Amino acid sequence: MITKNVLLSFGLTLIVGLSMAVGSGLSFFIKRNNKRFLSLALSFSAGIMIYVSFMEIYPEGKELIEAQLGEHKGTWIALLGFFGGMLLTAAIEKIVHIFDGHHHHDHGDHLSKLGLMSAVxxxxxxxxxxxxxxxxxxxxxxxxxxxAVAVVIHNIPLSIAISVPIYYSTGNKGKAFTYSLLVGLCQPAGAVIGYLLLSKFFNDITFGILFTIVAGIMVFVSLDELLPTSQKYEDHHLSVYSAIVGMIVMAISLGIFSH
Structure with a gap:
């Protein structure tokens, strides 16, 4: 039976998911040929993703696993999940390069793939x-x-990591906006799936491992793709400073409403 509380909770989750579109919309006010903005946006996104991975996603996953399996075993499983996420991403990249290695690609193609990787x-x-x-x-x-407020605050900069590379590579605002929106809608989708199905099959260990894997993926994408690509368009010092600013923004957003 769908209660008032279920509807309120779903409505809140839907609003949070839709907030991903806000960051996407903000990025379109900048001229597409502004390479400095592209560089700083990419490194800013890297800072966001690295900080949120190490300070929120990985610790949350580790805590969920340890609560079920104990500190010693939980720590090792969390580490395996984290580095497993990195290895998984590296393997996917290698496979893509093998099948796509005989073709020359410009920065536009690279940026588009970068946006899609961040989106996933x-x-x-x-x-x-x-x-x-x-x-x-x-x-x-x-x-x-x-x-919900805290998630909204960090959804906005995360959406920049998706929309900016896609917009700069294709010039298509609609495509960049759509991808950000679809990624945001994964939040209410997670709520619906969880309510209907996953609560029966998933447990804290599963969610914990998933969190640690995601943290590994996000750190790898940041170090292997976002920061190096950013430094192609701007002085590497400015790129690093922008990444640090991204970390500060995420730290403040998580500190305002600790969750």
């Missing part, structure tokens, strides 16, 4: 995050509201 990593993260927010709402909607 963030989408995988958004599904359990949406379920977590929805579950918190079911328990107590007053607890879920500050969590």
């Amino acid at each position: 990593a963030i989408a995988v993260h958004n599904i359990p995050e949406g379920l977590a927010l929805f579950t918190a709402g079911l328990k107590d909607i007053s607890i879920a509201i500050p969590i």
Whole structure:
């Protein structure tokens, strides 16, 4: 039976998911030939993704696993998940290069793939995050509201990591906006899937491992793709400074509403 609390929780999760479109929209106010903005946006996104991975996603996953399996075993499984996520991403990249290695690609193609890789990593993260927010709402909607605000704050800069590379590579605002929106909608989708199915099959260990894998994917994408690509368009010092600013923004957003 669908109760008022279920509808409120889902509505809150949907609003949070739609916030991904806001960051995407903001990036379109900058001229497409502004290479400095592209560089700083990419490194800013890297800072966001690295910080949120190490300070929120990985610790949350590790805590979930340790709560079920104990500190010693949980720590090792969390580390395997984290580095497994990195190896998985590296393997996928190698496979792509093998099948696509005989063709010359310009920066536009590279940027487009970069945006898609960021989209996949963030989408995988958004599904359990949406379920977590929805579950918190079911328990107590007053607890879920500050969590939702915090997620909205960090959804906006995360969406830049998706929309900016796609927009700069294709010039298509609609495509960049659509990808960001679809990734955002993974949060309410996670809530629906969790409510209908996953609560029966998934547990804290599964979610914990998923979180650690996602953290590994996001750190790898940041170090292997976002930062190096950023430094092609701008002085590497400015690129690093922008990444640090991204970390500060994420730190403040998580500090305002700790979740």
